[in-house]
Structures are given as C-alpha cells and as structure tokens.
Amino acid sequence: MTNNSPQLGLAQLSLVSTAPPQLVRIAAMAGFDFIGARVRQVTAAERAYDLQPGSAMLADTLRAVAETGVGIKDIEFLLLDGSDQREAWLRMMEAGAALGASTLTVAASLTDHGLLADILGRMASDGRDHGIVPTLEVISYQSVDSLPLAAQLATEAGAKIVADTLHLSRVGTTDGQLREHAALIPMLQLCDGPATAPADRDALVLESRSERAVPGEGEFRLAEMVAALPEGTPLSVETPSDSTLARIGEQAWANRLKAGADAVIAKANALRAAALIEPAK
Numbered sequence: 001m002t003n004n005s006p007q008l009g010l011a012q013l014s015l016v017s018t019a020p021p022q023l024v025r026i027a028a029m030a031g032f033d034f035i036g037a038r039v040r041q042v043t044a045a046e047r048a049y050d051l052q053p054g055s056a057m058l059a060d061t062l063r064a065v066a067e068t069g070v071g072i073k074d075i076e077f078l079l080l081d082g083s084d085q086r087e088a089w090l091r092m093m094e095a096g097a098a099l100g101a102s103t104l105t106v107a108a109s110l111t112d113h114g115l116l117a118d119i120l121g122r123m124a125s126d127g128r129d130h131g132i133v134p135t136l137e138v139i140s141y142q143s144v145d146s147l148p149l150a151a152q153l154a155t156e157a158g159a160k161i162v163a164d165t166l167h168l169s170r171v172g173t174t175d176g177q178l179r180e181h182a183a184l185i186p187m188l189q190l191c192d193g194p195a196t197a198p199a200d201r202d203a204l205v206l207e208s209r210s211e212r213a214v215p216g217e218g219e220f221r222l223a224e225m226v227a228a229l230p231e232g233t234p235l236s237v238e239t240p241s242d243s244t245l246a247r248i249g250e251q252a253w254a255n256r257l258k259a260g261a262d263a264v265i266a267k268a269n270a271l272r273a274a275a276l277i278e279p280a281k
Contacts, residue, residue: 005265006231009073011189011238012038013209014257015250017047020072021060022250028068030254036074036105036236037061039095040088051095058098065100073234074135074162074187076105079142080119082112089123093130103135103186105162111143113153120157135186137162140170140197141204147173151181164189164238166212169220170197170204178228188229190261191239192218212239215260216267226268227275237261 010027012018012035018026020037027035041048051058065071075096078089092104104127110116123134136159138150147168150161161184168178178185192213198204215222215237226235237257245253 005262005269007033007073007234008258008261008265009034009036009187009234009236010254010257011036011236012076013238013240015245015254016240018250019047019057020049020051021057021064024061024064024068024070024072026251026254028070029251030258032070032237032254032258034071034073034234034236036076036238037072037095037099037101038077039075039092039099040078042077042079051099052091053094053098058095061099072099072101074103074105074236075099075101075132078104078106080106080108080110080116082110082115082119085119086122086126089134090126093127093132096132097130102131103133103160103162105135105137107137107139107142108144109142113143113149116143117153117156120153120159124158133160133186135160135162137164138167138171138173139164139208140167141201141208145171147171147177147181151184154184161185162187162189163225164191165215165220165222165225166191166193166208166238168225169193169195173225175221175224175228178225182229182233185229185233187234187236188226189236189238190215190222190226190264191237192216192220192222192260195219210240210242212241214239214241214256216263217260222264223267223271226264227271231269231272235261235265
C-alpha cells in the first residue's frame with residue numbers, strides 16, 4: 001500500500017470455497033491488506049466455516065493474521081427477512097470480535113422498511129457490545145435496491161452501508177449520491193462487468209454470486225466511483241468468477257484481482273488530481 005492508496009482487501013466471495021486461514025495467506029501473497037471473512041453460511045451449497053471463539057479454525061486464522069500482517073476488516077453475511085435472527089447475528093458478532101473485525105454485512109429481503117429499520121437498530125445496539133457495526137448492502141434484486149434508501153435506513157438505525165460497484169451500477173447510482181452519502185460508507189467493494197444488466201432476477205443473482213469481471217476489465221465506472229468517495233476509503237475486491245478460478249487457481253486469481261484493483265486506484269487518483277488542477281469555470 002502506497003501513501004496515496006487506500007487499504008485494499010480481498011472479499012471472501014472472491015474465493016468463497018477457500019477457508020479463512022488460507023484466504024489470509026493468499027491475500028498476503030497477492031499484496032492485499034485485509035480480508036473479509038464469511039462467518040455464516042449463506043447457501044446450502046457453500047462450505048461452512050466455524051470461526052466461533054474456541055474453534056480450531058479461529059485459532060488457525062488468527063495465527064495466519066499474526067504471521068502475515070493481513071487483518072480482517074469485515075464479516076458476513078445475514079439476509080434480514082423479518083424473522084427473529086438475533087441469535088444468529090449475536091454469534092456472528094462474537095466471531096467478528098474474536099477476529100478483530102469492525103463491520104457485519106447484512107442485506108434485506110424484508111419489504112416492511114419500518115420493521116427493517118427497527119431490526120437494524122437492535123443489531124446496532126447489540127453490535128456496540130462487540131465493537132461491530134452492521135452495514136446494510138444495496139443489492140439490485142433485494143428490497144433495499146438504492147443507495148438513498150439504504151442511507152435513510154442506516155441513518156435511522158445507527159448503521160452504515162456497504163457499497164458494491166456491481167449493485168451500484170445495476171441500480172443506476174450516481175457519483176453525486178456516493179458523495180452525498182460518503183460518511184455512511186466505510187468500504188467500497190470492487191468488481192467489474194458489462195454495462196448492460198442481465199435480463200431477469202435469476203440472471204442477476206448468477207452474475208452477482210458466480211461471474212463478475214476483474215476490476216478495470218469491464219464497463220463499470222469504477223475509477224469515478226472510487227474518486228467520488230473520500231481518499232483513503234478502504235476498498236475490498238469482491239469478484240467471484242467460477243469459470244476463471246477453475247482455470248487458473250486461487251493464487252493466480254487473487255494476483256489478477258490485486259493488479260486490476262491497483263489499476264483502478266491509479267486511475268481514481270489521476271481523476272482526483274485532475275479535479276484539483278482544473279481551472280474554475
């Protein structure tokens with residue numbers, strides 16, 4: 001990380017089948033500063049990772065952190081559906097605190113936004129006991145599908161926002177909206193893709209979970225989105241590609257993602273510099 005570069009992380013979804021101890025080591029070899037850890041299984045097809053206090057995997061992960069200097073900034077993932085999920089998020093927060101994480105990513109299928117704000121508020125209250133802030137993600141195919149709506153809910157609840165360049169692009173987020181709500185965004189997730197969105201919800205889900213493009217190799221306005229946020233805002237590369245990973249392997253994929261993210265950061269820095277020297281109109 002150079003002086004004018006943000007902290008750069010490798011999200012678990014980029015290598016969803018790689019256990020956290022190995023993910024830390026792969027991230028270190030590629031030059032990342034931190035990882036995100038999946039402390040709760042999201043789909044039945046996913047590998048589950050036991051990172052609860054006292055577990056062997058937690059000990060292995062913390063050993064990898066100590067040996068490499070790669071930290072853990074965020075944990076994931078809970079889909080808020082309106083049911084009583086407090087026990088689940090408390091266990092996640094316990095794991096997150098043990099890992100040294102500071103945020104817990106959530107999304108929502110719940111369409112009653114008043115109830116959703118109440119649930120987020122309870123999560124935020126519980127999180128203060130663990131040093132964990134819930135971060136609500138804008139997702140194009142879920143009920144919170146715009147940055148202004150996420151900002152309204154997060155502000156009401158005392159939570160924050162995870163901004164993902166895939167979903168921001170798919171819902172038409174503007175640079176102005178990013179600047180307006182920047183104080184609520186502790187991290188921007190990077191990936192790339194085609195400008196034209198998939199045709200239906202199933203295709204959106206497939207793209208999101210399984211086939212994104214390396215940052216800088218698609219048609220998203222990544223540098224502009226990075227430049228719209230304050231310099232130094234942490235970035236996390238969340239770029240799954242089942243087809244490429246199967247072809248080139250874990251370390252090569254992580255290396256390629258790091259190189260792509262570095263190129264995006266350099267372009268964002270150039271945009272910021274140009275804005276500083278552009279003559280007044």
